[in-house]
Amino acid sequence: MPRVANQLCANHPQRSAFAVCMTCKKAICQECATQWDGIYHCASCLTAQRKAVVHRSPLLGSVAVLVLSLILLFAGAHLMVRTGALIAGLF
Amino acid sequence: MLDETADVVRIAAAPWAGVLILTSLPWLFLQVLFFNRLLELGDEATHYGNALLSTAYAVCFAFILAILGRAIYARACRFAAATGTTPGKEAFRVPPVALSSYFFTATLVELLFMIMTLTFAGIPLAIMVGGLAIGTMELNDRAGIRPPLRLIVRYARNARLLSALFFIFTLAFGIAWINLIAAFSAGLWLASAFGGLEVAQWSVLLSPSNRLFVLLTAAGAAAVIEPFWIAANVILVRKAGTEESGEELKLWFRELQAEKAR
Numbered sequence: 001m002p003r004v005a006n007q008l009c010a011n012h013p014q015r016s017a018f019a020v021c022m023t024c025k026k027a028i029c030q031e032c033a034t035q036w037d038g039i040y041h042c043a044s045c046l047t048a049q050r051k052a053v054v055h056r057s058p059l060l061g062s063v064a065v066l067v068l069s070l071i072l073l074f075a076g077a078h079l080m081v082r083t084g085a086l087i088a089g090l091f
Numbered sequence: 092m093l094d095e096t097a098d099v100v101r102i103a104a105a106p107w108a109g110v111l112i113l114t115s116l117p118w119l120f121l122q123v124l125f126f127n128r129l130l131e132l133g134d135e136a137t138h139y140g141n142a143l144l145s146t147a148y149a150v151c152f153a154f155i156l157a158i159l160g161r162a163i164y165a166r167a168c169r170f171a172a173a174t175g176t177t178p179g180k181e182a183f184r185v186p187p188v189a190l191s192s193y194f195f196t197a198t199l200v201e202l203l204f205m206i207m208t209l210t211f212a213g214i215p216l217a218i219m220v221g222g223l224a225i226g227t228m229e230l231n232d233r234a235g236i237r238p239p240l241r242l243i244v245r246y247a248r249n250a251r252l253l254s255a256l257f258f259i260f261t262l263a264f265g266i267a268w269i270n271l272i273a274a275f276s277a278g279l280w281l282a283s284a285f286g287g288l289e290v291a292q293w294s295v296l297l298s299p300s301n302r303l304f305v306l307l308t309a310a311g312a313a314a315v316i317e318p319f320w321i322a323a324n325v326i327l328v329r330k331a332g333t334e335e336s337g338e339e340l341k342l343w344f345r346e347l348q349a350e351k352a353r
Binding site: 063 | 125129132133134136137140143144148155187188191192198201202208209234235236
């Protein structure tokens with residue numbers, strides 16, 4: 001974690017810094033810092049990340065992942081038969 | 092961690108472990124059917140590819156149902172661990188992103204398992220990765236191929252804990268399996284000794300020399316162990332996440348102290 005001692009909050013200059021935003025590297029106070037997935041972010045970076053996620057269309061992504069999973073499952077059925085036949089031959 | 096797992100299972104068991112077992116049983120039984128056919132065919136199995144493939148498709152279809160049940164149960168476990176109370180209908184509301192991510196990772200793990208079966212030594216690895224896949228399911232907030240895999244790799248750093256869990260659950264599976272076989276034998280003995288029933292035919296069917304019975308009891312043991320295994324993986328990921336942020340705080344505190352000392 002970057003050092004924050006003796007630094008002031010980028011948004012509230014009267015407050016001492018509590019953490020450093022891992023995206024923009026700005027020193028931020030306790031009110032401005034949000035811990036997400038174990039990492040501190042400032043409000044603006046967090047908003048930007050959220051928007052980026054929304055733009056990616058989670059529905060399309062989910063459908064793509066589902067289709068890929070179904071293909072894998074289909075391949076899995078064939079692999080199951082081939083592997084099984086190989087192993088059954090050993091016994 | 093095992094104590095916490097037992098607590099979570101106790102809280103979430105009714106009705107969520109029931110949902111898990113009900114959705115897993117078709118998959119387990121179809122797997123038994125598949126393996127029984129394979130062992131019956133032996134060397135000839137390669138000549139019955141189409142017949143085996145139809146059962147394999149049924150196994151894969153039942154796997155989708157099992158995945159859904161696991162996802163619901165894992166969500167119920169997470170709620171139970173967080174609140175200490177039995178979760179309500181909210182356990183059914185698995186986020187679509189988390190569900191699709193788990194569907195992908197679980198299918199990939201199954202594929203890995205099938206490939207690893209040939210090596211035998213790779214089976215534990217596939218089982219451990221499978222545990223992490225269900226444990227990290229709800230941490231997925233972005234649909235994609237890489238994010239769920241990245242999460243699994245991140246939590247796979249707890250290799251010692253994962254290996255210990257695998258060892259404990261392998262042992263538990265063996266004990267559950269032996270207990271199930273013993274329970275059937277005891278039941279038969281009681282029926283014959285006190286009920287005066289003719290059990291000669293049943294003794295042949297429910298004996299360890301009957302391959303189908305052995306496979307079915309193995310499926311039963313897996314169904315008994317599964318709720319604990321999923322809960323343990325959910326707790327493992329939850330604890331690892333907390334420790335991660337706790338470590339960061341400790342480091343930060345140490346740095347602050349060092350700054351102050353200067």
